Amino acid sequence: MCDFSGRLIAWMDCELEANEAAVVERHVRACAECRERVAAYEDVSRGIAAYCDVVLETAMVTKIHRKLPRWVPVVAGAAAVAAVVLVLALLPRSVRPVPVIPQVAEVRTPIAPKTGTNTPNPVQRRHAAAHRKTQTATWAVAEPAIQIAIPGDAMFPPGAVPEGVNFVANLSLADGSVQGLRLQP
Amino acid sequence: MSGDSFSLDLPLARFATDSCEATALYRELRKPLLRYLAGLGLSSEEAQDVVQDAFLSMHKHLAAGRSQENIRSWLFRVAHNRARNCQKSYARRLGGPLDPGFDLISHEATPEHAVLAKEKFHRLDKAIRSLAAPERECLMLRAEGLRYREIGEVLGIPTSTVGDTVERAVKKLAEKCNV
Numbered sequence: 001m002c003d004f005s006g007r008l009i010a011w012m013d014c015e016l017e018a019n020e021a022a023v024v025e026r027h028v029r030a031c032a033e034c035r036e037r038v039a040a041y042e043d044v045s046r047g048i049a050a051y052c053d054v055v056l057e058t059a060m061v062t063k064i065h066r067k068l069p070r071w072v073p074v075v076a077g078a079a080a081v082a083a084v085v086l087v088l089a090l091l092p093r094s095v096r097p098v099p100v101i102p103q104v105a106e107v108r109t110p111i112a113p114k115t116g117t118n119t120p121n122p123v124q125r126r127h128a129a130a131h132r133k134t135q136t137a138t139w140a141v142a143e144p145a146i147q148i149a150i151p152g153d154a155m156f157p158p159g160a161v162p163e164g165v166n167f168v169a170n171l172s173l174a175d176g177s178v179q180g181l182r183l184q185p
Numbered sequence: 186m187s188g189d190s191f192s193l194d195l196p197l198a199r200f201a202t203d204s205c206e207a208t209a210l211y212r213e214l215r216k217p218l219l220r221y222l223a224g225l226g227l228s229s230e231e232a233q234d235v236v237q238d239a240f241l242s243m244h245k246h247l248a249a250g251r252s253q254e255n256i257r258s259w260l261f262r263v264a265h266n267r268a269r270n271c272q273k274s275y276a277r278r279l280g281g282p283l284d285p286g287f288d289l290i291s292h293e294a295t296p297e298h299a300v301l302a303k304e305k306f307h308r309l310d311k312a313i314r315s316l317a318a319p320e321r322e323c324l325m326l327r328a329e330g331l332r333y334r335e336i337g338e339v340l341g342i343p344t345s346t347v348g349d350t351v352e353r354a355v356k357k358l359a360e361k362c363n364v
Contacts, residue, residue, distance in 0.1 A: 009352045015333050037359075044358045047309045048328045054306070056220045059229040 002027075002034055009041055077155030081169065084148060085181055088171060146171040152185075206253075207244055214257060215240075217329040218264050224325040225268055235271065239264040258335035261326065265339050305362065312361035320354035327351055 004027045010016050011024040028034045148169040152161035165185060172180040215236060222232035242263050247253065313321060319340065326336045333347040340347070 006352065009355050010333075010348055013327070013333070013351070015348060040359045041355050044309075044355055044362065045328070047305070047362070048313070048324055048358070051306070051309055051313060052220045052224050052325060052328050056216075056223040059223040059227075059232065 002031055004028070004031070004034055005037060008034060008038055012038060012041060012045075073153075073157050074155065077150075080154060081150065081181075081183075084169070085171075088146070089177060150183075207240070207247060210243070210256065210260070211240055214260055218260065221261065221325050221329055222264060222268050225265075225322070227268055227271075231268075231271060235264050235267045238267055255335065255338065258331065258338040261329075261331065261335070261339045262341075265322075308362045309358065312358050315361070316354055316357065320350055320357070323347055323350045324354050324358075 004024055007016065007020070007024050008028070011021055011028075014021070016024065028038060148171070149166045150169060152165040152167060153163075155167065168184050170180075170182045170184065172182075218236045218239065219232050222235055223229070227235065239260050243256065243260055246259070313324070316324070319342070322340060323336055326339060331339070333344050333351070336347045336351075337344045342350075
């Protein structure tokens, strides 16, 4: 190997003193092996410069093509609905909206036929309680106290629902707190 | 904020001069800095954040009336240190093999030449990934036109060490790429 091979790259990079650079330059003109090495090192240097350009270009393209996962809008919509429900549930009772008076205000409990004894029939009582609960639930859904319109785009990914479709959230209130939530398109 | 007091305390002429200088430096060095940081493995967003922080620091540095010598290596050093802070393991985060893309090989005369150029690029990519981190950093900074002395200032190593590292790295790449 030529003695000058250790100074070729520094000479190429103009990092040698002027007199030393002149000596190396004269040698490279005369030595075919060193000229070949210099050509190879210059080729590598050009390749590194091109490599740096490609690295930056790749980083930029990766940024442009990055997309949000499909579940993000769904979770965002669900979080929005949950936030609305939570805010309504935590509203102080002093500022709660005036409840709408239902048309069917009374639910008559069926009267059990009188028997000779005063012992209550447990089966009948359970049935009556269940009947009352059913009546109350039917009333709550039929006459919601608050309706909130939510755009379909806020809950589903683009294209999942036709454009312009809204969902109506029916919130049923009882005793100042949220008893149920129902979404209807 | 102290940045406002800097501006108010400075004479207007000097502030204007520094602003012009900072703008010129930004135009000249923004892309080389981004290229270097992307070469370290930072994402595009991370690299842009680091460059912005580096230029903000430079503005404060100039506004405070500190030394304006070697401002290029000063900027690279700030960016290099911030990159290390925001991504300690950037060497492990280098992505998969790179695609040279259409632009790099489109000037080739024939499809055969284009394929050869692409293969050569992949060999170089593999060889660069096999280098040690200081060798890769020295080569990237050298590719951005920094002198050995400036590279030493950025990386905090002696100039003679930079020369040895650059020589060793270039020789390794020349052997592995068989050029």
